[in-house]
Amino acid sequence: MSDLSEFPYLLGTAEIDVTPAVGSKLAGFAARTADSTGVYLPLRCIATAITDRAGGRTLLLISIEWLGFYDNTPRVRGLIHAATGVPEGDILLCGTHTHCGPPIRRFVDADCREGIDEAYLEAAFTKVVTVAQAALADRVPVRLSRATGWCGFAHSRRRPDGKGGVTWAPTLDAPHDHTVPLLAAHTTDGRLKHVLFGYTAHPTAAGAILEFGGDYVGFALRELEQQLGCTATFLQGCAGDQKPFVPNPAHDNFPQYALTEIETMGRQLAGAVVRELRHGAWRSVEGPLIIDRRMLTLAYRLLTRSEYEAWLDSDNDFFARWARENLALLDAGVRTGSTADFEVQTVRFGRSLALVALAGEMSVAYALRAVKELGRDFAQVWPIGYANDIVGYVCSERQLAEGGYEVFACMQYIMKSGPLVAGTEDRIFAAVHGLLEGK
Structure with a gap:
C-alpha cells in the first residue's frame, strides 16, 4: 500500500464510443433539419473516478461529447448509483456541449424538428453505466497536482454597440476567460495517468454541418492522448456567451471554420496543456474530498x-x-412566470482546489466572479458550466440591462415566460458560498 501522505487519492478512468448512426438527427442548431451524413470525429464518453483514500469518498465524473445530459440527469444518476453504489449526489455529469451531437434534450428536442432516437439514448445510457463501472475498477493510487495554462482563441460574442446594448459579434471588449485549468494524476511509479483540463468557448466552430464530431474539444482530446500517452478529460467552462474566433481582417463576425482550422484550434488548446505539463508551476492537491449540492428555483419574468x-x-x-x-x-x-430547478454542485479537495459545477449555459461573468470571490479561501477555483440537468442560458445581472440573445431570445426557444428575474446571479452565488462554507 502506498504512503497515504504522498499518494492520498485513487484515480481510475475509462472511455467508450457513443457516436450515433449516420443518417440520424443532430442537435444544437434549430435551423439544421437535415439528417447527418457522416462522422468527422467519433463521440466519446469518458469517466473519471477519484477516491479520497483516507475518507473513502468517491467523485464519479462523467464527461460526454453531447450538448450535455440535461433532463436525463436523474435517470442517468439513478442508473449509475444502482450499478456502482456511488451516491447520486457524488456523480457529476458534464457535457462538452458540441453542437454536432445527437438530440438528447427531452424538453426541447423531442418537441422540435430534431426528435430523439430513444433506442440510441437507452443504449448510450447503458454505455455510460459501463464506463462508470470500468473507471471505478481502474483506480490506482495517485498524486494529484494542479496548474493553470492559457489559450487565446475564445472571444465574447456580445460586442458592445455603444448604446448600452450588444451585437452578436466577436470581441475582447467584453468579459472573457482564456485560462486553462488543469488537474494531473501521477501514479506511484511517476507515470502520468490522466489529465483533466478545461476551457471556456462554445464548441460551435464547425457551424451547422451534417457530420457528428466534437469540434475543437474532440481534436484537443485526441492530440493530448497522442502526445502524452494517457487519457484526458475535458470540462467546459462558463461559455454561454463565448465562441472560438481567430482574428482575421476578412471576418468581422464568426465564420464557419473548416475542419482543418478547427483541428488547429484543438492543437492550440492541447499545446497549452502540454506546455504547462513541461514547464508550468504545479502545486499539490491535498485535503479531504467533500462533495455537496443544492437545488435552487430560478424564476423568469x-x-x-x-x-x-x-x-x-x-x-x-x-x-x-x-x-x-x-x-x-x-x-x-x-x-x-416560469420557473426552473437549478443545481449547484461543489467539489472540494481541502482548501487546495474547489470545483464549482453549475447547471446552465452560464455567462462567463459567473466564472470570473467565482475565481475572484472564492480565491480568497481556495488556492485554485475551477468553474464548470453545462453540468448535470442544464436549464438553458443563465445570464449575468449586468447582461439583463444589455439584452441580447443570452437574455431573451434563448428563452423563447425553450418556452420560458421571459428573461430571468433580477437578483438571480446573487442567489446562485449565495448558494455557492453556502456549500463551500459548509452552511
Whole structure:
C-alpha cells in the first residue's frame, strides 16, 4: 500500500464510443433539419473516478461529447448509483456541449424538428453505466497536482454597440476567460495517468454541418492522448456567451471554420496543456474530498399581453409558438412566470482546489466572479458550466440591462415566460458560498 501522505487519492478512468448512426438527427442548431451524413470525429464518453483514500469518498465524473445530459440527469444518476453504489449526489455529469451531437434534450428536442432516437439514448445510457463501472475498477493510487495554462482563441460574442446594448459579434471588449485549468494524476511509479483540463468557448466552430464530431474539444482530446500517452478529460467552462474566433481582417463576425482550422484550434488548446505539463508551476492537491449540492428555483419574468402579442406574426416559428403558448397561459389565468430547478454542485479537495459545477449555459461573468470571490479561501477555483440537468442560458445581472440573445431570445426557444428575474446571479452565488462554507 502506498504512503497515504504522498499518494492520498485513487484515480481510475475509462472511455467508450457513443457516436450515433449516420443518417440520424443532430442537435444544437434549430435551423439544421437535415439528417447527418457522416462522422468527422467519433463521440466519446469518458469517466473519471477519484477516491479520497483516507475518507473513502468517491467523485464519479462523467464527461460526454453531447450538448450535455440535461433532463436525463436523474435517470442517468439513478442508473449509475444502482450499478456502482456511488451516491447520486457524488456523480457529476458534464457535457462538452458540441453542437454536432445527437438530440438528447427531452424538453426541447423531442418537441422540435430534431426528435430523439430513444433506442440510441437507452443504449448510450447503458454505455455510460459501463464506463462508470470500468473507471471505478481502474483506480490506482495517485498524486494529484494542479496548474493553470492559457489559450487565446475564445472571444465574447456580445460586442458592445455603444448604446448600452450588444451585437452578436466577436470581441475582447467584453468579459472573457482564456485560462486553462488543469488537474494531473501521477501514479506511484511517476507515470502520468490522466489529465483533466478545461476551457471556456462554445464548441460551435464547425457551424451547422451534417457530420457528428466534437469540434475543437474532440481534436484537443485526441492530440493530448497522442502526445502524452494517457487519457484526458475535458470540462467546459462558463461559455454561454463565448465562441472560438481567430482574428482575421476578412471576418468581422464568426465564420464557419473548416475542419482543418478547427483541428488547429484543438492543437492550440492541447499545446497549452502540454506546455504547462513541461514547464508550468504545479502545486499539490491535498485535503479531504467533500462533495455537496443544492437545488435552487430560478424564476423568469412574466411579460405583458402586448409584449407576447408582438411576436405572434414572427417569421421564426419558435418565437411565434412561444407567444401563442404564453398567451394561452394568460388566458387560463396564470399570473406567475416560469420557473426552473437549478443545481449547484461543489467539489472540494481541502482548501487546495474547489470545483464549482453549475447547471446552465452560464455567462462567463459567473466564472470570473467565482475565481475572484472564492480565491480568497481556495488556492485554485475551477468553474464548470453545462453540468448535470442544464436549464438553458443563465445570464449575468449586468447582461439583463444589455439584452441580447443570452437574455431573451434563448428563452423563447425553450418556452420560458421571459428573461430571468433580477437578483438571480446573487442567489446562485449565495448558494455557492453556502456549500463551500459548509452552511
